[in-house]
Amino acid sequence: MKQHILVIGAGFGGLWSALSAARLLDIHDRHDVDISLLAPQAELRIRPRFYEPDVHAMFAPLDALLDSVSVRFIKGTAERIDEQARIVGYRDEAGQPHELGYDRLVLATGSQLARPPVPGLEDHAFDVDQIESAVRLENHLKSLKDLPASDARNTVVIAGGGFTGIETATEMPARLRAALGDDQHIRVIIVDRGPKIAAALGDGIRPPIVEASEHLGIEWELNTSVSAVDADGVTLSDGRRIESRTLIWTVGFRASPLTEQLTSVRDGQGRLHVDQNLKIFGQDNIFAAGDVAYAATDDLGNFAAMSCQHAISLGRHAGNNVAADLLGVPPTAYRQPKYVTCLDLGAWGAVFTEGWDRQIKLLKHEAKELKSQINSIWIYPPAADRSTALAAADPMIPVA
Missing domain, CATH: 3.50.50.60 (FAD/NAD(P)-binding domain)
Known part of the structure; x- marks a missing residue:
């Protein structure tokens, strides 16, 4: 009977987790493990661009890409995680309940805007x-x-x-x-x-x-x-x-409420504490990626932000390591010491900085050109070609 890796979420963390897990299985020529991706839509929604006009077009379809790397897409919304039975409960688009078993799980259900009880x-x-x-x-x-x-x-x-x-x-x-x-x-x-x-x-x-x-x-x-x-x-x-x-x-973001179903430590934003391999503390079979992971980026006390910059790398490492854990091969410790900021400032231009203290490197038109490349090319998924997609999922590729 085949073993099963289940990834929940088709955002940056979830997509790159699925691709990276497929990459490691391919490297080891393993055909006895299935990978499934559970999400409400088979699309990567380009959330960093939602402040722009024409937002209805800010997504990338994933069906062909997932098919190219033999990842099964399951359309539905996860509602329940039973960590003891290794079961995820979800509802399909018709609202009907279903269950999925797993041998290893990657939780990558992202974050959502906090809505305090402000009148109106x-x-x-x-x-x-x-x-x-x-x-x-x-x-x-x-x-x-x-x-x-x-x-x-x-x-x-x-x-x-x-x-x-x-x-x-x-x-x-x-x-x-x-x-x-x-x-x-x-x-x-x-x-x-x-x-x-x-x-x-x-x-x-x-x-x-x-x-x-x-x-x-x-x-x-x-x-x-x-x-x-x-x-x-x-x-x-x-x-x-x-x-x-x-x-x-635009005030405040919290990790997906699914994090609250796990008997694990969370930070003030609801993110799950993970080890250097992105396995959730207190869990034997569950990893976290993207906005649900409270992960150290270095040994200096810096932690991943809720951003696609960190979610992409977290996904590549979580997917690699969840497959490594199942196959019994060495994992790749997550480290992302380089931190950059590219802030769009409308018609004025943009500002690009490096380091957690945000040292300015580019301004105005030069920074705007870089921001345009990031928003229109770099953060989009790879082409639906197996070799291209698997090569792009290498966790050692720097993201900055």
């Missing part, structure tokens, strides 16, 4: 967390032209001044002008509880963010947060109100 948030806020919600925002922006001109119509508020908030905000002037026309007075406001612009990103990268904000007319409301939202405006925690028909929530 569920009914009136937008986000760019998933394709569906980003498309809803895009349709809303296009529909603004049908409303009478007003401060509320022409003002977009972004809650949160982290990576997602900044990239969403700096893209917004162009998107608003495309929807409303160049003659309209528009406002884009970032609301952030930090004491400085981009406080969470550090002093190294702050100057170009400040310059880009000034160039694009982005306003920052600091030392405050959104306390309530309604159809016509946003109330801040200091009592002030901003008239706006558009609030975009």
Whole structure:
């Protein structure tokens, strides 16, 4: 009877886990192990691009690629993990329950936007967390032209001044002008509880963010947060109100709730602590990749961020090591000492940094060209050719 590797999730971590496991099985000429990928869609959704327009096209089909490397795709949503029985319960697209057994499991179900109990948030806020919600925002922006001109119509508020908030905000002037026309007075406001612009990103990268904000007319409301939202405006925690028909929530991400079903240690964002081979502490047969893994990138105290930069490498290592564990061959310890940041800053350009202290290496047009390559080429899956796809899944390929 064949053994079974099950990967849950078709994001960056899950896809590259499946490809890397297939690679190691191919190297050892093993045909007695099946690999399955369980996910709601056979597509890699290019989440880092959801702040851009035309978001409905921000995905890459995976059927042909998975077929080329003999990975079986199972369409469904995982709901339950029984670590003792080695069973995953899921529902298919019709809502019918099913079960899958496994010998080894890779959990790569990603993260989701945190939604605190802010009054009006569920009914009136937008986000760019998933394709569906980003498309809803895009349709809303296009529909603004049908409303009478007003401060509320022409003002977009972004809650949160982290990576997602900044990239969403700096893209917004162009998107608003495309929807409303160049003659309209528009406002884009970032609301952030930090004491400085981009406080969470550090002093190294702050100057170009400040310059880009000034160039694009982005306003920052600091030392405050959104306390309530309604159809016509946003109330801040200091009592002030901003008239706006558009609030975009970008504050806080948490690992998939499936992590809570495992008897393992999690960090403050719900990520599972893993060893250097990405096996979850306290588990004999389960590995983690992508946003659900709290993994050390080096020996200096740095840990993988919730980003595709880390998810791709985590996936390559998790897939290699879950197959190695099953085959009884040496694993490859996860290490990713080089950390880079490439932050899109709209029409101003971009900024590219290296190191956890974010030392600036490229600015404006040069950084924008690099960002374009990353977003349109580098983070997309390989061609649906067996040798090409397996070669691309080598865990020793640097990702930076």
